[in-house]
Amino acid sequence: MSSSSSSLREEARQSPVAIIIILQRLFVIIIKSAWPVFVFYFINQQSKFEYFITLIGIGAVALSTVGSLISYFTFYFRLEETELVMRSGLLNKTFRTIPFDRIQTISFTQNIIHRIFNVVQLDLDTAGSSGSELAIKALSHSKANAIKSFILDRKETLPTQHEESGMLQESGNPLQPIVSEKPGKILLDLSIKDLLKIGVSQNHLRTVGIMVAFIFGLSQYAEELLSKEKEEEIWLLLFGSMVVITTLVILLFVAAFFLSLLNTVLKYYNLQLLASEKGYTITAGLFTKIEQSAQHQKIQLLEWRNNPIKRFFGIYTLYLKQAASAALNRKRTLVVPGCYLSQIEAVRDSYFSDFNKADFSEYAISPLVVGRIVLYLGVVPALFFGTIYILKTWWGLLLLGWIPVVWFFARIYYRKWRYAISSRGVYLTKGFLGQRAAILRWYKVQSVKVKQSPYQRRKALATLEFSTAGGNLTLPYISLTQAEALRDYVLYAVERSTDDWM
Amino acid sequence: MLFQNNPIDLTTLPQLEDTPMESLSPSYLTVSYLGTTIFFLIVAGVLTTVRFFAEFDIPFWVELVTVSVWLFLFLFSLWHTYMDFHLQGFAIRERDLTYRSGVFFRSTTVIPYNRIQHAEVKQGPIERRFGLQRLEIYSAGGAGSDLDIPGLPGSRADQLRDYIIEKVGKHEQ
Numbered sequence: 001m002s003s004s005s006s007s008l009r010e011e012a013r014q015s016p017v018a019i020i021i022i023l024q025r026l027f028v029i030i031i032k033s034a035w036p037v038f039v040f041y042f043i044n045q046q047s048k049f050e051y052f053i054t055l056i057g058i059g060a061v062a063l064s065t066v067g068s069l070i071s072y073f074t075f076y077f078r079l080e081e082t083e084l085v086m087r088s089g090l091l092n093k094t095f096r097t098i099p100f101d102r103i104q105t106i107s108f109t110q111n112i113i114h115r116i117f118n119v120v121q122l123d124l125d126t127a128g129s130s131g132s133e134l135a136i137k138a139l140s141h142s143k144a145n146a147i148k149s150f151i152l153d154r155k156e157t158l159p160t161q162h163e164e165s166g167m168l169q170e171s172g173n174p175l176q177p178i179v180s181e182k183p184g185k186i187l188l189d190l191s192i193k194d195l196l197k198i199g200v201s202q203n204h205l206r207t208v209g210i211m212v213a214f215i216f217g218l219s220q221y222a223e224e225l226l227s228k229e230k231e232e233e234i235w236l237l238l239f240g241s242m243v244v245i246t247t248l249v250i251l252l253f254v255a256a257f258f259l260s261l262l263n264t265v266l267k268y269y270n271l272q273l274l275a276s277e278k279g280y281t282i283t284a285g286l287f288t289k290i291e292q293s294a295q296h297q298k299i300q301l302l303e304w305r306n307n308p309i310k311r312f313f314g315i316y317t318l319y320l321k322q323a324a325s326a327a328l329n330r331k332r333t334l335v336v337p338g339c340y341l342s343q344i345e346a347v348r349d350s351y352f353s354d355f356n357k358a359d360f361s362e363y364a365i366s367p368l369v370v371g372r373i374v375l376y377l378g379v380v381p382a383l384f385f386g387t388i389y390i391l392k393t394w395w396g397l398l399l400l401g402w403i404p405v406v407w408f409f410a411r412i413y414y415r416k417w418r419y420a421i422s423s424r425g426v427y428l429t430k431g432f433l434g435q436r437a438a439i440l441r442w443y444k445v446q447s448v449k450v451k452q453s454p455y456q457r458r459k460a461l462a463t464l465e466f467s468t469a470g471g472n473l474t475l476p477y478i479s480l481t482q483a484e485a486l487r488d489y490v491l492y493a494v495e496r497s498t499d500d501w502m
Numbered sequence: 503m504l505f506q507n508n509p510i511d512l513t514t515l516p517q518l519e520d521t522p523m524e525s526l527s528p529s530y531l532t533v534s535y536l537g538t539t540i541f542f543l544i545v546a547g548v549l550t551t552v553r554f555f556a557e558f559d560i561p562f563w564v565e566l567v568t569v570s571v572w573l574f575l576f577l578f579s580l581w582h583t584y585m586d587f588h589l590q591g592f593a594i595r596e597r598d599l600t601y602r603s604g605v606f607f608r609s610t611t612v613i614p615y616n617r618i619q620h621a622e623v624k625q626g627p628i629e630r631r632f633g634l635q636r637l638e639i640y641s642a643g644g645a646g647s648d649l650d651i652p653g654l655p656g657s658r659a660d661q662l663r664d665y666i667i668e669k670v671g672k673h674e675q
Contacts, residue, residue: 445617446641447612447613447641447643447647448611448612449609449611449612449646450610451604452607452609453606453607457608465646467641467643467644469642487518487612488515488516488517491614492515494614494617495597495614501642502642
């Protein structure tokens with residue numbers, strides 16, 4: 001290792017594979033942001049769009065290629081005795097030094113391209129605000145390993161070291177763990193059966209988006225036909241297109257179902273949740289292996305939820321919300337799909353030691369919330385759209401039927417909303433089709449807000465909001481006296497607390 | 503009744519409602535009135551330009567409705583500015599900072615000193631002319647939980663920041 005450590009001090013570029021990886025990333029970004037354009041284009045293939053689409057396509061390809069080449073050839077890094085120095089950029093030059101003692105985790109990830117070329121991405125995660133982490137997008141295994149040991153040798157403790165070793169053994173290219181530590185306890189090892197359960201119960205909202213675009217295209221097509229064809233033929237066409245539309249919708253549903261199933265398998269294949277003394281680590285993925293970890297003291301609040309299908313299977317998705325700057329929030333939340341209640345309880349007990357339901361006193365929110373939901377989501381939309389339609393046809397009256405539907409669900413929402421308070425934290429459950437739950441320790445609270453709408457003021461009600469570094473927890477429609485007493489108590493608890501929230 | 507298993511007597515806890523609120527500097531009200539008026543004058547200017555350069559006839563009733571709506575919104579905004587100023591307030595306690603705001607939707611936010619990340623005093627060009635400053639308080643709780651207290655007379659804002667920073671520093675020792 002000593003021979004390579006001297007070479008590490010010299011300024012180096014990434015492995016050339018990085019060009020392909022940057023390119024791939026740019027394409028993914030382009031496709032993700034522009035997919036509705038493609039869908040729209042494929043639905044109504046009009047020649048006037050073709051020219052623009054081709055132009056945009058060529059431009060995007062050219063720009064990404066140049067961009068990835070520049071990005072590769074201007075990125076340099078070298079190691080010094082106590083820090084990593086990196087510089088990059090052609091016009092906007094960036095120089096950055098990352099002191100080794102700031103580095104929290106060193107992790108290797110591989111996507112399918114990394115695997116093909118047998119390289120890894122090295123992620124250095126540091127404590128601090130956004131933009132403070134560094135990703136070296138492609139490095140050979142030996143070089144990545146040398147950098148890791150170089151940094152580790154000069155850094156006494158690395159909190160999540162043992163977790164990496166667990167991941168690396170899985171990645172198909174076993175590397176020698178530098179510091180031998182016993183791996184964490186496996187809390188959750190997702191079986192194929194549970195993987196399929198998650199896939200089946202995915203939110204198929206994406207289907208709706210694609211369908212809307214599709215139907216939009218079809219209706220334009222129909223309009224064009226109507227303007228061209230004669231009256232008698234229209235009915236035949238209408239009937240024919242009804243059959244076509246129904247078939248297509250069914251086909252789309254089936255396709256979307258299998259697509260999200262496939263996506264789930266790719267994303268969550270071989271998912272493992274490891275629990276250690278320091279925190280949790282989750283590893284998953286068939287082609288792109290993802291490893292994410294959360295240290296115990298960084299977890300701010302826990303949430304878990306299911307939907308009706310997940311409820312049928314008895315599984316939940318667990319969210320471990322970590323402290324992070326707002327820009328990083330999404331990335332920092334550890335999402336664990338396919339948890340059974342026993343696993344959630346294990347995580348809960350480590351977050352909220354000696355959790356005991358008997359210590360909590362349970363409360364409901366005000367029943368007046370039902371009236372408000374019915375007004376805003378039921379009466380107002382029904383009257384608005386009702387009056388629009390009634391001008392055309394009396395069928396508009398049918399929209400009034402929306403109001404009892406909203407009332408029915410608002411009742412369920414109210415009945416299921418429960419929050420329980422103890423001297424150490426709050427625990428809440430809610431939901432109307434599925435279930436949602438959250439738990440928060442008082443000392444994690446950053447600020448407390450009491451909010452009142454004009455209606456709430458008339459009824460002496462309030463909404464209480466606790467902000468934490470991992471997200472908010474809100475208690476809506478509780479009595480003002482309760483909200484104020486709770487606020488005063490939580491402030492007392494936070495101000496007296498000597499526990500570090502992170 | 504609230505926390506049955508709690509050994510602490512809740513009535514002895516300090517209650518925020520008892521704390522008197524300090525209001526903002528009266529010249530902040532002037533600045534706010536000025537801002538509102540300038541905005542509505544710009545809108546009036548745009549509308550007048552449209553009226554005189556339009557290549558189509560604008561019926562009289564449209565003009566009447568436009569002017570009444572403009573006048574109504576202008577008066578409403580002035581009233582809102584007045585109410586907003588009088589309902590805003592902040593309170594400094596030994597261990598936390600409170601800020602209250604909102605005319606229709608009112609909110610009261612409290613940040614304990616031991617959760618404050620940093621405090622900043624800011625001043626825009628108009629504020630400088632009126633000798634005003636704004637105090638910004640950041641916690642780790644994200645944008646929704648940061649405090650932005652406008653309309654503080656210069657010395658007061660600096661004084662508050664120094665006080666808060668001293669408190670935050672004491673906590674960290």
